[in-house]
Amino acid sequence: MDAPSEVAFGQLLFGGIGFMLLAAALLVVFLVTYQKRLLQQQLRLRAAEAEYQQQLLTAVIEAQERERERIGRDLHDGIGSTIATAKLLVNRLGSGPPADDAGQLLGLVQEIMGAAVLDVRSISHSLYPAVLARFGLAEALQHLVDVSNETGALAIGLAVDYPRPLPLAEELALYRICQELLHNALKHARGATRLDVRLRQQGPRLVLEVEDDGCGFVPLAPGATKAASGGAGLRSIEVRVQMLHAHLRQQSAPGAGTRMAVEMDAPEPAG
Structure with a gap:
């Protein structure tokens, strides 16, 4: 046992x-x-x-x-x-x-x-903006702003800090984005007294901004699909932003103007 x-x-x-x-x-x-x-x-x-x-x-x-x-x-x-x-x-x-x-x-x-x-x-x-192919993005934006200022609808300012040009395809996409953002601002920024375009390249980042002090709007809720919710112009911008592997950021509020910024990587050349 x-x-x-x-x-x-x-x-x-x-x-x-x-x-x-x-x-x-x-x-x-x-x-x-x-x-x-x-x-x-x-x-x-x-x-x-x-x-x-x-x-x-x-x-x-x-x-x-x-x-x-x-x-x-x-x-x-x-x-x-x-x-x-x-x-x-x-x-x-x-x-x-x-x-x-x-x-x-x-x-x-x-x-x-x-x-x-x-x-x-x-x-x-x-x-196809010939000035872009011949002289680059900075000159093309200057020409775009000059032509837009001729309409007299709203004075547009331009500030450029762009020491390292991107490939032509990327510059064309940024130009089209700026063109559409300017069109949207001139059309929808009621009461605006200024409209500023800024292109700046700081280290590995490039930022294209279009900002006005107009009526503003209520931004999309977090997680909303811009391409589905916005108009045709905003959807075309989203397509080009996607092509650039960039980010489109919106800052706006009713009566507080609108800031649209495209941010993307622009690596410095080796050596």
Whole structure:
């Protein structure tokens, strides 16, 4: 017959083994449950990412169609009507004997054709800013601000600290972002007395800012999808920000103006 101490030891041993088996079973259940939840979370994230990518693709298509519509309208309403008017004047000059006002009509034709040339250049610049390819982003922004100031809608200031130019594709994306931000500010910043554009490069960071002191707005709630909630202009900005692997930050409040900033990495060249 076993001694009491041996019986107690055996009970403790079997109890310990049972506890270890139970703990191992619980650990397996926990790991399986954790892996299942992790997989479900990954699937949700992938679905959200796929939806966001689809929204960005939709924004790209909408921006392209909107740009085509604008160009078509400019060609039809602007250059088309201008050239049609010039054609009528030329036909009048070419039909019948010279009129007493032939010189005046010829001068008018020259003036109209000069305006058409300016319209063509304006549309061409909106399609692809030649000054950007020739002189870089700083000069292109200066030209953009100068042209915008000619409208007289709102005085625009520009401050540039940009010692290390980026590749042309990235500069073009930043230019288009600034172009859209300026358009939005001029359109929506009611009551503004100033509009400032700043491009600064500090160490490994580059920041493009457009700020006004207008009416402001209520920013999107944290976690809201800008591409889904904003207008076509904001969605096109989001697409380019995504391309640059940058971040778009909004600071605004009703009556307190608006600051839009694009922040991105611009690593210093080695050596």
